[in-house]
Amino acid sequence: IIQILNEESANPDGCKEVFLKKLYNICQKQSQIFHSAPLIMSKTYLQSEFAVNHTTNPVVYDSTDFIIYNRATARNELVMCALKSSNKIIARTFRSMTKD
Secondary structure, eight states, X not given: OHHHHHHHHHSTTOOHHHHHHHXXXXXXHXXXXXXXXXXXXXXXXXXXXXXXXXXXXXXXXXXXXXXXXXXXXXOHHHHHHHHTOSOHHHHHHHHHHHTO
């Protein structure tokens, strides 16, 4: 989700519709590859909403302002903290963001 959000935020023409479309497409492909229920669900929600299929129940998120808020520059302390994260996915994501 973070990688797709960052891609759309970096694009001056990025919008929630493209963000959601990419999100759905990637999650559909992954669910077919791993023969599992999709992590991200749609179709039953408002146009700007998506649901993350957590362990017990889906949690619905509204993507209306995701792109706008993500365009705001993260505070340096937050970036430094993420770079030092023991979570490899988070650290790698922020490393790729700071290479530009």
